[in-house]
Amino acid sequence: MNPVLRRARPLLGTLVEMRVEGLREADARAALTQAFAEVGRVHALMSFHAPDSDLSRVHAAHAGAEIEVDARTHEVLTIARLVADLTGGAFDVAVGAALVNAGALPRPRSPFTPDPAARAGDIELLAGNRVRLRRPLWIDVGGIAKGYAVDRAVELLQVRGATQICVNAGGDLRCFGPRAEGVHLRAGDGALPSRPTLELRDAAIATSATQAAGVHRHGATQAEVAPGLCASVAAARCVIADALTKVVLASDARTSARALAHFGAQAARHDPRSGWIRLENAA
Amino acid sequence: MHARWLTAAGALASAAAPAAYATQYMSVEEAQQEAFAQAQFEELAPPDAATAAALDAPVGWAPRVFTARSGGALRGWLIVDQVVGKSERITYALALDAQGAVSLLEVLDYRESHGGEVRLAPWRKQFVGKTVADPVALGKDIRNISGATLSCRHLTEGVQRLLKLYDASLKTKHPSSP
Secondary structure (H helix, E strand, O other): OOOOEEEEEEEOOEEEEEEEEOOOHHHHHHHHHHHHHHHHHHHHHHOOOOOOOHHHHHHHOOOOOEEEOOHHHHHHHHHHHHHHHHOOOOOOHHHHHHHHHOOOOOOOOOOOOOOOOOOHHHEEEEOOOEEEEOOOOOOOOOOOHHHHHHHHHHHHHHHOOOOEEEEEEOOEEEEEOOOOEEEEEEOOOOOOOOOOOEEEEOEEEEEEEOOOOOOOEOOOOOOEOOOOOEEEEEEOOHHHHHHHHHHHHHOOHHHHHHHHHHOOOEEEEEEOOOEEEEOOOOO | OEEEEOOOOOEOOOOOOOOEEEEEOOOHHHHHHHHOOOOEEEEOOOOOHHHHHHOOOOOOOOOEEEEEEEOOEEEEEEEEEEEEOOOEEEEEEEEEEOOOOEEEEEEEEEEEEOOOOOOOOOHHHOOOOOOOOOOOOOOOOOOEEEEOOOOOHHHHHHHHHHHHHHHHHHHHHOOOOO
């Protein structure tokens, strides 16, 4: 009988855990090694900090220049623009300058000063995986890349023939396979519930919390999102679940419901007073 | 996609919390084989107090250091160490090749406790008698947790300390070339 193999490595600023079933042990080990390497690759491509990442190369060029990026970076930016469009800019990866000003990110090497009015819509996504900034801005995909890395790992393990898979990057998780998996939702530093909160099959869930005051803002209105809130979103892909947690935290109920319905996603919110509350989606 | 909430819409029950949660991913022996297949391993004496002080190590710091050799030639080192955060304790293995470059970093054991203490354990005995068939291990206690991101800052600091240990002590005591 093929073993269940679980591995965990520190990546993406958190612990990334992977579990596979249905492969011979040697094949499972090789597949996991490859999947961890892919997560590391996504991180290296989309890091705000690393000087040789795709984003750093975009920031180091003059605004208006066409920069070729990896297909994966291009895909993440494409998804980010779609979510921004669907949410009136509540989720906006042009948030880099605001996070630098808030002290949450270091100042990148860049020849330009970002335009405070620049938005994700100013990131032009051109053929041949090229990117051009219509207005000067710094891109931070911290709100979406972790989910994307989870998707890449799961898809790679699927291709390698694993029959049941779960990849969890610090709470952004996706599972694949015929068996439903129980998931325990945890808010903030809170204790772990003793029973699963929901079950997933071939689905992803992501959870995000607002931490320090002043860091989390609505992408378009710049209204501050209070600290101590938490949102979980279940969706088919982890990249979508990851992005939509930020939408649920920052948006009004109507905007959230519309975005959730668009992706067939489900959500719950947590605050210290009410605990977990499931959100209605418009579907 | 299938997602089913295990409570009705509206408030989700928040049940009582278990005291602790633990997962074992790998044994020391499995990490050794993953890093240096077919090698012979020899455990060195743990770093002395002066070394620990020079590296600003926390109380109780006692990494297990193994050399990996094949046919007498040094292939590298495998170091097993433990770090403690606010509510979690992580045992991990760091493999360095003969030139001191990181070749593998794997979490062996993760343990968390909310409300209880997660102290640096006298853990040299921790893996004695532990096999993959141990109840805490594979498949028996699978918990998928989605929640606020775990910080691995302590683990990163632990790795930095081991790299300094290599520079300060392993490199010179066990040169890769005579």
